[in-house]
Amino acid sequence: MSENSDKRAQFLASLTKSQRERLSHIDFKLYFLGELRRADVVDRFGTGPAAATRDIALYREIAPENLELDSDKVYRPTPAFTPLFEHNPQRVLTALSKGYGEGSGELLGGEAHPMLRCETPSSLSLPRSSILAPVSRAIHRGRAVKLGYTSIDSGRTERELVPLALVDIGIRWHVRAFDRRHKQFRDFVLTRMEEPTVLEDSVVHRDETAECDVQWSRLIELELVPHPHHPRPEVVLMDYEFPEDGVLRVRVRAANAGYMLRRWSVDCSNDHSLRGIEYALWLRDPLALYGASNAQLAPGYRDPRSDREIKAL
Template sequence: MESFTYEKLVENYNAQRAERFAYIDFVLRFLGGLNRSDLLDFFGIGEAAASKEIAEYKKLSANNVDYDRVLRKNVILRESFKPLIDIDAETALEMLASGFNKNKLYSRPMLPYQRIGATPHHLNTDFVSKVTRAIYSQTAIRCNYISGNSRNHGERTLLPTAFFYDGQSWMFRAFHREPTKGKGNFKCFDFSRLANVNEAPNDVASPPETLPQDTDWQLVVPLQLTLHPSLSSSKVDTLTQEFGLNKGQREFVITEKAVLVYYLKKHWKIDVNDIPNREGNYNFHLKNSDSLKHLHCMENVFKFP
């Protein structure tokens, strides 16, 4: 199968059809399957036009897709799939979060742009697609995970449920199924630490392993923050501007998923000590720590070196 850039696809067909082929390719790769209704809903075209575009895609990429009569949808052929248009994992995750956008497939920015601090080790798009397909189908993956706080790098069975961006890294939430039947818990995992990812499409998540049962993900907590007393007046002015505070305002309240407060603490430099630590490098102090410490998922938030 010939591989295309998006520009080449536009050149060979036209902008309208190129976008449709790219969309089919993207949905197959990262969600695992699609129906004519997906094209109808996204592009507002009729059933005949949707069928025609899927049929033409199959001519371009015969080994990528087949129609599953049981599921009544076009599904990815995992063993032979080769993307019609290659796409990096970060861009794919951005579109999964905010919607398919043909403009992200072009290799030219609209204004001068440079990303700062991109890690030398880019995310493995194949691994990412296996996780996102598992999220969509509520099925398992088998993988190795290079954990930073555990020496257990053996094979794990994960049931991915959601993904998120913490400001620096793309991560996903999953139920970690322990070898003992019925045991396990929900945890957060970094896409970049995955190794040897294999799908288990026939291993469907049981109800306790699904996102609605992840109480820490569902729980939203208030964080009462105040500008840290150790800040210089110039730093106070800077944070006031950056966070949209009123002049003289030192306190504000935000809400966040309980399980994600750990990442917010790191990136916003939040001091969670009962009494503000004047020797640390902090932007904010958490004033309502007493009301949060009892939550199990806050264990890492209040863990001090």
Template sequence: MYFTDRRRLIDMYLTYLGYCNRQDLISQIDIGTATASRDFQTYKAAYPKNLLLNQNKKRYEATPEFTAAYEHDIPSVLTFLTTETWPIEHKNPGFGCQHQFSLPHGMNQNYVSAITRAIANHRAVDVSYCSANSGTTHRRIHPHAIMTNGLYWYTRAYDEDKREFRNFRLSRLLETKDALDAPYIGQESDRSWVHLVTITIAPHPNHQNTKAFLSDLGLEGKPLINIRTSEAMTGFLLSSLRVDCSESQKMDHNQFPFVLLNRHELVDISSMVIAPGFMTQ
């Protein structure tokens, strides 16, 4: 993980978690305890209204007046928070297309960081959310996780209005406000998140050379692959892998190179509604 300005790393932790300590810096950068302490003092000197020391918890915390000092790359931060990896800054050697297109992510740092801070501190959030079906609505949610389907980022949260756990696309947040007085409903109550299922997929039978697609999955001498995932992520995974989930397996095999073999075991999983072909019979 590479930061030319270590104050940016401190600011990232305060923005997206609401707290940071010396060990956070030491674990990410090859520095000593004394250097980490100086970094906090340097940050505090530059942005005195952004942090305070919590002696009981032995960490610095964002103040109520906190304002992010940096504009952080949101997808990179979310990748770090969900996978503990960080895209390394480097000079591009020029192997790619000179005219690559990157789809704008549409996420707002203030709204996304409100969600990640809520997860880190076990809090609910009042949000304005633009749904494709319902338009703009106001609701109180209890986020407990962040996930991606490879294109969009989502938070998994309990929706007080619907009285169930749902997935909310982070780019559709229009406003956020901490709900400090609300008892938190967390991950342990989300059965679909903690319950694991097995997905069995294989190359589409309409392909003439299935060996090529087995190679895509790193399979040698195996006709299929079993993947363990949570119920809540099942539809996302099948969608990102472009798996034909129809009962007839008649979808275009060029667009959907794999088929779902144990569809009958997954029919009662709510996230399957977004699996390719599952609803079109």
């Protein structure tokens, strides 16, 4: 880092959190949309025009080479523009495609709008707020819930669960929870729950908490490489940020490993036998999945010591 960059970083660190948020938004608008108006700051943060003008002036003081005012009174990034902040790609794509954070409308029940023309797949399976709210409260406060649950194996039953975490597996959301009926940690699909009620007076014991969930606590390092039979390995290298040794290492919880590998379409067979361009990656050491409770959900995986099938949720 150059001396100038170091001083700039120190100055940014000395600002208040709210000041950094406003400057980051200015940086974002210039970097990803190529324009900035004073109204952008006013609308986003609810400040007055004078305060927005001060924020833009502060940004110009820190990085005068980053922007210029055109004839339409719109600030544009210069050819020498260098972002002041690191912008997380996932958050950037969410903001561009859904418009979250562009005002208070979405918080008040209004509709957020994309910043650009974007197309994202619709979620076909989302839980109702009346289901999600008590479950999320229970997770946050460390409480148990009572609810009706319909599973493929058992049909509808009454359950007492101690929910630990929400998990998004791409096609649906589920809850990792301790099931008091079976005395073990399991996954429960939110859309299959009915009338969850937080049990305020029910004591949650230590063996019902995340610290005792071995599958949740165990982290597995997956070594992913380009699929040996992919017709264009150079494209795979472009699609994924491989390190110099050509091995993409990803750490996941054992409780989620099978879900994630299926979501990523990783060939987990011993002999990379799955075919199709959807299998861009191969799990170099399938034995890394041994002992993961849902390993058999991973494409092509075969448990070397068991023929046990994973039970439907």
